[in-house]
Amino acid sequence: MKKAFSVLLVLCFLLGIVFAGIVPSENLQYIVEDVHGKVGGTLYYYSISDPKTFNPAFAQETSSTDITGIMWDSLVDFGKNDDIRGGNLALDWEVTPEGNGWTFTIRKGLQWSDGHPLTAEDVYWTFKNIWFVPENCLSTYDVITDAQGRPPQIEKLDENRVKIWYREPYAVGLRQIGGVQVFPKHIVEPVLAAGKWKEFWTLADVNKLVGSGPMLVSEYLPDQRVVLKRNPYYFRVDPAGNRLPYFDTLIFISVPNLNTAQLKFEAGELDYLAPQAAQYPNLKAQAAAKKWDVGICGPTYSTLFLAFNQHSPTKEQQYWFRNKKFRNALSCAIDRETMIEVIYNGLAQPQWGPVSPASPFYDPAVEDLAATFDIAKSRAILKEAGFTWNAEGKLIDDRGIQVKFLLTTNAGNNQRETACNLMVDTFGQIGIDVIFNPIDFNTLVGALTATGNWETMVMGLTGGPDPHSGSNVNRIDGDLHFWNIHPDVGTWADPDNYWISNEEWQIDRIFRDQVREMDEEARWQMFADYQRLFVEEAPLVYTVQALRLYAKKAELKGTDPGSSSSPPILWNLWGLYRE
């Protein structure tokens, strides 16, 4: 009898441990997401290139960050358009009384994937030893430093709260601080002390991965697949009490060629495909019969613009390129509609200003300043600016010099090369001789950042939801203010021949002031002014912007693709399920 009783006791004890792992304990302040799905199954995803590392502090390319972004969490949760959605590891936060920082309350009861508790100590330690130390993280240090390049400070207030603050109010700080990931101190501290942080969590360290995200990598076959399995301690549940994610496994199959990816999707081996504009009509036509959902996510943050070098090595061009009316006239001579048809099969939209419609800071008033394709208007503006045409119909300036210049872009990029060819044609219609010469990417980078040896260029830069990410580009002394580089930053700019327009001064002012503006309305208005100034001044003439497309199996539910920088349907991996 006694033996049976003790056996029963042990059994209940064991069952209790088992259930503690399955059902969230009362102590855990979990997040309840409004999703209703079926537990189980495998999600088949794909990637064009393999990850290069599993360490978020050193991951540079999206093939790696797509996966590390799943394994570790940040304080703040971001939604489908990279908008701030709520707290992630943080339960809540308050702005400090001085207005220069935030006090984060960390959720209680969190655990790492190995069962170890996740507390404010991990948060404090990660910031202090990883993100605040430039050698221990690749470029994130630049992201969380303030406008003067100074990192914030952190203080652990108690077991559950940390305070992070800057010297002065730094508006975009919440997004920056809230977006970096937190690491397990009990795992990383010994590694850091031994000086091995840089070689930790490489692709060979699959069995050393400990994170807090919905899934963790369990298997990696080079150039073939990455397999992620559910994290039993993830802190999200659905209203029925099921621990999220619904899927047990997520597999990234390495498919380096887009045609092969399409074939695999059509054969049912992949659940999702990000089609190119050329593949889209075919997929759309088959969608009903094959039970797919095929559609448009919306605009992205990518850009495509025409840039004029105001310090062009060909001296007479500086005179034209610095003339606002000249740039505006050329903007009217760009046939954006044809670009959309030819390059993107109609699956793109014109872009007028530097901020994407996907961003919450986008000001629709920019569209009123749109420079629609109008050769006659272009000629009229040029005439106003003092340009005339000679007997052969070629454009000449008021000094009698014929207007011609080199146009370049990175060789091998079909979309940009086609855009350039279209521009050569339409600029020819207003009498400008443009010679198009694509060059290799590395030479291009050298021209932009080291030699200044370029005249005009069609390029794109990545953007983000907050225009602050373009500070380096818009500030007069920015490293990437390449069209009118400051003589202190770029040696090819002649200090005696350096001129900044009134509008550029104003834009520079806006970018310096907006960092301190904590009032969201006021900050939005500042960026609205920025967009208006930029479109009027047009140092860069924006052309078109591709729309993001998606194709997925209809049985895959819970997807909500947007313009976020991570894979469109994986931002809410925890809420996906198969019907």
Next chain:
Amino acid sequence: MLKFILRRLILSIPVLLGVSILSFLIISAAPGNFLDVFRLDPSISRETVQRLEREFGFDKDPFTQYLTWLFQVVKGNWGYSFQFKQPVFNLIWQRLGATLLLSLTTLVFSWAIGIPLGIYAALKQYSFKDQLSSVIAFLGLSIPSFFFSLLFLYFASRTRLFPIGGMLSVNSSQMNTWELIVDYLWHVIGPAVTLGFSGLAGIMRQMRGQFLDQLHMDYVEFAKAKGMPRKVVFYKHALRNAINPLITIFGYSLSGLLGGAVLTETVFGWPGMGRLVIQALTAQDLYLVMASLMVSSLMLIIGNLAADILLALVDPRIRYRFH
């Protein structure tokens, strides 16, 4: 014979040194370096890029960089990949198996079919079957491997007879050894056939031409006149002479074993060395590129040596020159 091999191996060292110097020079002369992508990223400051330059050793002149690399290689350290932050040797070793599997299968496919087909075509010269095999051979020769791969994959996706790319099935970790071997072979058929087809054409035509040359020689007519059975004349005497130049070609094929076929690997998603090297080249991942170049040069030297030895084994005239 042994002295010959030893002499060749010792002579190969200056060749390898020369290859490494030239490669390093050319890569250093190419504009930009691995950090160019970082330079154009608005979120990375100039200071960070400069710090990384010092870390990766780009601030030293190419000569110092080369010597540092050479000393490390001699000690057995092939360097670190900038992209993967892993030792270069590990990266190459992981993909070695896959590359060898593909290239050996391709070799077997093209030679096992090319030689008999060539002999058959020669024996039945100008017949319908000869013309047909020539047409197929030229078809294989003219279709570019990239397009052929896509055709094969399209065929595979429609008929489901073959997998759509990749090296292993998704559930391969649950397979036992026997199923795993079958899985590998099932997946390698696609890329091997694609790559082998154009090689097959060349071998077939060569074999046919050489065999025909031999068949028109006097000694063959003499042997036939003396009453020797046709099988003995053809396969013991004529074939042995005809195969001579093909041995040299075989040696060159051996040297290409670890080269990898980039386009085919990319389309099929085969995890071979070709894709690794192209990624390294595009990103200017210096040590990875150098390591793969040295491996290819080494294979070329070994392949040539193997070809010479094989030739000596087969052809008595050459064998006697060694003595």
